[in-house]
Amino acid sequence: MEELKIGLIKKCKREVKREELADKVGSGVLKVYSTPSMIAFMEYTSEECVNPLLEEGETTVGIAVDIKHIKATLVAKKVECISELIEIDGKKLKFKLTVSDEDGKIGIGNHTRFIVNSKEFMKKIKK
Numbered sequence: 001m002e003e004l005k006i007g008l009i010k011k012c013k014r015e016v017k018r019e020e021l022a023d024k025v026g027s028g029v030l031k032v033y034s035t036p037s038m039i040a041f042m043e044y045t046s047e048e049c050v051n052p053l054l055e056e057g058e059t060t061v062g063i064a065v066d067i068k069h070i071k072a073t074l075v076a077k078k079v080e081c082i083s084e085l086i087e088i089d090g091k092k093l094k095f096k097l098t099v100s101d102e103d104g105k106i107g108i109g110n111h112t113r114f115i116v117n118s119k120e121f122m123k124k125i126k127k
């Protein structure tokens with residue numbers, strides 16, 4: 001079975017939906033792909049990159065993002081995210097990310113996730 005190692009890569013593709021636009025998300029007023037939606041796509045792709053290789057009962061949670069949104073994208077455009085695992089520091093996993101639309105790069109940066117046991121993580125949160 002494949003193991004968690006530096007160099008793992010995941011690519012995900014999707015189409016920009018109306019509910020992902022800045023005026024719908026509330027992060028701006030224009031009808032363009034929102035930065036939070038792009039970051040969510042980056043988080044999803046990074047999670048997918050490593051989740052199949054975790055122990056039973058484990059998942060990852062996002063703990064840091066350092067992202068640049070460099071170009072605007074309209075609804076219905078196709079976007080692709082590439083996430084590469086570039087650092088493993090105990091339970092901390094660092095990913096390098098690129099998001100492109102049909103015309104080129106729209107987002108770049110790094111994202112860190114932390115491996116947790118799902119049940120224990122939820123139990124520790126104060127109600």
Ligand SMILES: CC(C)(COP(=O)(O)OP(=O)(O)OC[C@H]1O[C@@H](n2cnc3c(N)ncnc32)[C@H](O)[C@@H]1OP(=O)(O)O)[C@@H](O)C(=O)NCCC(=O)NCCS
Pocket residue numbers: 060061062063064090092112114116
């Ligand atoms: C991930 C989390 C459980 C770690 O907490 P913990 O188990 O108590 O671990 P610690 O606080 O001892 O941190 C462990 C390491 O991660 C680092 N770390 C924790 N949070 C960090 C963050 N946000 N950014 C960078 N590093 C972080 C700590 O500095 C420590 O590093 P070290 O081992 O080099 O000293 C906690 O930060 C958390 O719950 N974050 C919120 C995650 C979340 O809800 N995400 C949204 C859902 S996906």
